[in-house]
Amino acid sequence: MGSLILQTATRLIFTLLLLFSIFILLRGHNEPGGGFIAGLVTSGAFVLYAMAYDVASARRALRFEPRVWIAIGLLLAAGCGLAALLMGEPFLTGKWVSFSWIDSEPIKVGTPVLFDIGVYLVVIGVTLTIIFSLAEE
């Protein structure tokens, strides 16, 4: 590896892919997309990074070990369910809050969005755990 063209391109594409994945994640509730797809896009970005540089750099770019992201994601997803349980409603009941500015459609934020972020993190964590482990063999 170590191709200069690939490395330079990766720097640009990596950022774009991450932004794009967050876009896909957030639009998912209304348009095609969602945590699962966004998680795969992000994993793809990191795999590209690992190919352009090496796995160790990709791991550094990820900040935490992939398996830590799995744990964070699972906790987040399960925590969303517990929130409803604490309010005396069935596990995983969706809870919504809406904000609205003048002249804008109200923006709604709810536990399903957080749940989706949890899914996103788990998918990233699992995919990268598998790919990084295999690539390092």
Add this chain to the structure above:
Amino acid sequence: MEIASALLLSIFALALAAPAIYRIAGRATGWLLSLAPLSLCLSFLMLSGSIAAGEVLGISYSWVPALGVRLAFYLDGWSLLFALLISSIGVLVLIYTGYYLEGHPLLGRFFLFILLFMGSMLGLVLADNLFVLFVFWELTSISSYFLIGFDSKRDAARAAALQALLVTGAGGLALLAGLVLLGQIVGGAEISKFLDGGEAIRAHGLYGPILCLVLLAAFTKSAQVPFHIWLPNAMEAPTPVSAYLHSATMVKAGVYLLGRLSPVLGGTDAWFYTVTAAGALTMTLAAWLTLRQEDLKRILAYSTISALGALVMLLGIGTHEAVKGAVVFLLAHALYKGGLFLVAGAVDHETGTRNVKQLGGLGRAMPITASAALLAALSMAAIPPLLGFIGKEALYEAVYRAESAALPLTALAVFASMIFVNVAAVTGIYPFFGKKPGHTPKHPHEAPVGMWLGPVCLAALSLLGGFFAPFLGDTLLAAAFTSIAREKIDLDLALWHGWTFTLALSAFTLAGGWLVFVSRDRLGGLASTLRLTSRWAPENWYALILQALNFTASWQTRILQNGYLRYYLFTVIIATVLAVGFPLAIRSEFDIAPQWTDFRFYELALAVLILLATLLATFTSSRLAAVIALGVVGYGIALLFILFGAPDLAMTQFLVETLMVILFVSVFYFLPRFVIFSNGLTRSRDALVASMAGALMGGITMVATSIQWHPPISDYLAENSLPLAHGRNIVNVILVDFRGLDTLGEITVLAVAGAGVFALLKLKSSKD
């Protein structure tokens, strides 16, 4: 009843707190904890007035509403008799334990287990719901397991605990099946509701299976031959446990169950012959086996089995005299046997031995224990004016008035009772008042107050019970009688009934018992020579069954867990094809004729492309080509998703395919050159299996799209996605909201898979 049930449930909380309480209260824990059963006992006593007057009380809480299971309690005479025994003996046993196991490092844990048992046993006898009954039944087995194996460092204790758990646990499973069937017939699980509707149940076709299953449960729990083997071995438990669980309460759970269900299941020929025969056989055999034993606790254990046999036999006979005999004998036995066990523990504690050949003349050193033991033994030997005498008279009355087989039953009862006289003399009288055979391992002292309090109270109750028998017969025992016989009569208990035949039998028994005692050594030798050859002893059946189980387990592990991925796949696919494909093939009502006309040319082109790529992947000998071909298949399918309007699926598919190709390529680099190892036959077999799997999936897809039993749920989801879940993308709303729990499960599975891969790839290198 509210107070009693609240107290009962609080026992479980107290059990959990017991280790902490022990850490704070130390030596006083036994006394402190005994307040709980004491208050329960008092609350039952306060209720006993209305129960004796013929009332029944009930209370229920909602528990598992979805399954219709209510935490329902029910108090009638039969429950009350047990509840009083469990709570009152529980008080004495808790106090006794504090001294018996004084200074034991795990005493706090012991209190936890024994309180857990106490709560479960009370729950069992008070349960009004079949499933609540079952849950408590199993809890008693489990807490008994913990208590028998309390001294977990000894192999014998662990083996005995496991044996007790396996035998009673097997019975518990039978009980569950029986209770489910019973609940199906009566259409409800409340016991009190169907107690008077026995006719319909006895006439039902499932009566036979239910009877078998319930009897199996009762016989294993109450140690009837040939399931009795676990009880003598359970004597590995600390003595308070033997006294409480394995003589006074838990082993009587089977008797309780028989009594509880006899209004429903009893009264038929099948009931009479099986229950009576099992009981009579157990009573006789276990009594005979006491002669061989030299250990105080084992002698008492076999005589307990014998007494349980007598109780089962009485419930089997089922006449009014027999039910009366059962309730009286039950009470008398619990009082004297609990006392004798506690005495045995005290003797063991003070002298260091339980071997009857080494014990004698302790009366001078332990006067209080000795007098309690004497009274308990006299009650066991059925000497007036103790309660045991009245119990024995009621037993004789029942057997010689049995509707059939009266003569053999009477003979067996007299035989067993003679041996009981010997047991009483050997365990309760001779160690204290007999000749002193020599020195015991420890120099005997009087036991501490907590250890003689129990025997003294129980002995006093045996004595008072004898004098106040008419009162008991009018109140507590009459109510218990009514619960089983479903009829109210005066039990007419008294020490003196005039010159009757039973009195003659009692006198004859005493004389015979004296003879047995005198010639006990010779009889013990005879019993040892006459015993079944070891191959046929029930103890060996148990060992054989365990061996067979282990053998089967290792055999099937060898077959199934062979370590070859290809055979795992093979097994999984073949099993799926057979299990799913067979019903699909024999049910021909599906209309799966494909409509060949309704397609567009680019769909056809895509399908052909996918097929070609598949063939290439199968036949190529280049790994890279195979991976690319598979990628084409995946992308083709993603295109199909787009054509049929599923963008979310298509996006996912594209991404997964891309990552898969990357994965494959990164792994291939390390693989050796592609070589074909398999021969043509193997490959044709694999091709056949693969085609079957493909055909099955294709068939399922066609069947699934061709039938519609229910209106499709997609309309509902499409309508409610925005108003209920604030989202327009139905796929995502289903994933994160409507079926969020499924997704949570899926990502958990993903996480586990990730952890598995990590473990496989990373952790093995640390071993190298």
